[in-house]
Amino acid sequence: MDLTLKVWRQENRKAKGRFETYAIKNISPDSSFLEMLDVLNEQLIREGQEPVVFDHDCREGICGTCGLFINGRAHGPDEDITTCQLHMRKFKDGDTIVVEPWRAGGFPVIKDLMVDRTAFDKILQAGGFISINTGSAPDGNASLVAKEKADEAMDAAACIGCGACVATCKNSSAMLFVASKVSQLAVLPQGKTEAVRRAKAMVAKMDELGFGNCTNTGACEVECPKNVSLAHIARLNREFLAANLKP
């Protein structure tokens, strides 16, 4: 396949960015999108130019490092995938492809297509855990968890922290990200003790870091590579309501 790429280039956090156009030839439809970018970079290095910087690591859809806005869609034109799982067979020979970084106030661009998502770490540091010290846990079967509850917790816990939900939301809201953690821990008996405090602290931190409000458009759920459901936001709202009723 021969393609035209319009790629966002930006030297550093402070620099003004711009789109650069590149022509690329002979791409196998079985290549992944990131392998196509590898080929582009190989070409740029040969020509003595700086390669395009993009975040990626596991390249199997689980670490959550990669995230590109491709032709106006977070993680590109396929369902339930991360950018590294997108394959070139989803494009046609001769296509022009626009590649941008996540665009959200909470995720400043570091260089080219790479953004800073440390805000997510900070939200979790505010309370996205169960406060149990190593060695103090009771036997794993000491408290029973209904299979449905365990499954529900797993559905929520599947979040990989990629930030597609924020990037795709017109308000740049991090509600789906926050809700997935609040929900995972709130449905499990071991997480209930701190549920109220947790929800309150995480939402406060999210607001402080400049993420927008949720207006229930549901765009986040559509682009979430792990299918984390909007229902978790509803649970978060319930937990948050409870948090605000209790002093």
Added chain:
Amino acid sequence: MNLNAKIPSGPLAEKWSTYKSTQNLVNPANKRKFDIIVVGTGLAGASAAASLGELGFKVKNFCYQDSPRRAHSIAAQGGINAAKNYQNDGDSVYRLFYDTIKGGDYRAREANVYRLAEVSNKIIDQCVGQGVPFARDYAGTLHNRSFGGALVSRTFYARGQTGQQLLLGAYGALNRQIAAGNVKMYHRTEMLELVIVDGIARGIITRNLETGALEPHFGHAVVLATGGYGNTYFLSTMAMGSNGSAAWKAYKKGALFANPAFVQIHPTCIPVHGEFQSKLTLMSESLRNDGRIWVPKELDDAKNIREGKLKPTDLPEDKRDYYLERRYPAFGNLVPRDVASRAAKERCDARYGVGTGQAVYLDFKEAIGRLGKKVIEERYGNLFQMYEKIVDENPYETPMMIYPAIHYTMGGLWVDYELQTTIPGLFAIGEANFSDHGANRLGASALMQGLADGYFVLPFTIQNYLATQLGVARMDPANHPEFSKAIEEVQGRINKLMSIKGKRSVDSLHKDLGHVMWNHVGMGRTKEGLEEGIRMIREVREAFWKEVRIPGKADGFNVELEKACRLADFLDLGELMAKDALHREESCGGHFREEYQTEEGEALRDDVNFKYVAAWEYQGDQKEAKLYKEPLDYEFIEIKTRNYKE
């Protein structure tokens, strides 16, 4: 050098409790006087940093990724072993210990492995306590499945994302300590040098990947939790950034490197598609619980399938060779990884392979018929989806194609029972050390070892060392000659790389190294092949130092520079792997020397001459590494030839 593993005396089952009750501890008021550096935030690193923080130590934790949650432990799919015996199927600490020693082909230390099995149960409790959503039965109790190399079901799992969920649990504990101020986190920061002061590990030099700044950090102890070196092969199931540099820097500063040739080649990965391939994707071993592995019985059928003239679904049962079930009736499709990988290679070498010729089938038709599609979907849904996205075929309808790929490195820094390397004050945990898996690791044991080391072993054993360091004041690394010297060395290496200005990209040279490693230091090794491999590795190294091109500047984000620094180390490491493989004139576990096999093609171990850990000492760039042998004395178990047939 005298390799003292410091194994406590006494009966096997009492060694760890004896050690714990007699070791030196650091009192709570003194703990906050100690700085501990932990490099890496995978299962071992994150669990160690969090646990040390909880105890009151001052921890600095480093990762090259943008967040500690990205470490490659996250990609582990299938599960984590523990000797809970919740299934009442006869499991015990001893059995888990025995299976692990046997699975490792009798090349691991008894005492370490027993301790691993012993603490396994506490890991499950800890993870449940953190909110890890393990699979449950309808009664609400924890569910288990079986894995290769075991006759019991002892594997706990969270769908196909067990590593992710365990890592997020450890990351939660780490976040809690970061918020509490006990752990300071440095992300997008890579360790480029180890600093030794008067023979003791006292810190590291890091590069801030965003600004390019080189920074010195002091620690009373340094813990490396930096994973394995599988990316020496370029193509592997590792993350793109996974590298062996931290361990290699330690080796060059005097830490011994043990069993570098012991590499695990995982039997169930998605086959290579073409020359632009950047990495290989694993399909969890858990699939072998229900999937059946086969190739056509007839060469003609294999050829027709490869040429697209015949569909695998059209080939009748009596024309299929379920070769694992045929060769190993007792364990069938659940033989250990090394055995399954070699058997696949054997069939493909004999031209029975499908796809590109380098692939075999993993077929779920029988399981779907027996259990229904819904059950299979529940068990493996995410893996099937992952496969379909990559290969563009639906594994519910046509068998998956799989082939072995580099997956894990059993070798690593030599450590004693306390997980301390041969450099005082330098510890290595998780995949970065060599200690528990011998010549082959069993499935679902990497997660167990990472968390055992980080939660339940290192936080105790490091205190026995720190107790000797009371009164050692914190050093000011910005004004210390050894730290300054180390920064200059790192700067010199970076300048050298930047100044080459050749014509070739780092990746193109890394691929050259990968080809040599896979062809000569891969699944089937020979004396001639290894010698040729060493010669070729040297050629690639020479080309690298002459021809590599790193565009851009060193004082800012420079991915090519990061990769070049790592590749420089892989090139040296690859040669040591080949040398170790050449010296070990036997076949054991993942190390298969074609000259040493039985008539049936099974690994032929030589316990008379090679029942030892091979630990290599750096002697200088132009000199041969020196070999030390730590004999493996099996006091409590009888050594046998591994048999998965009966």
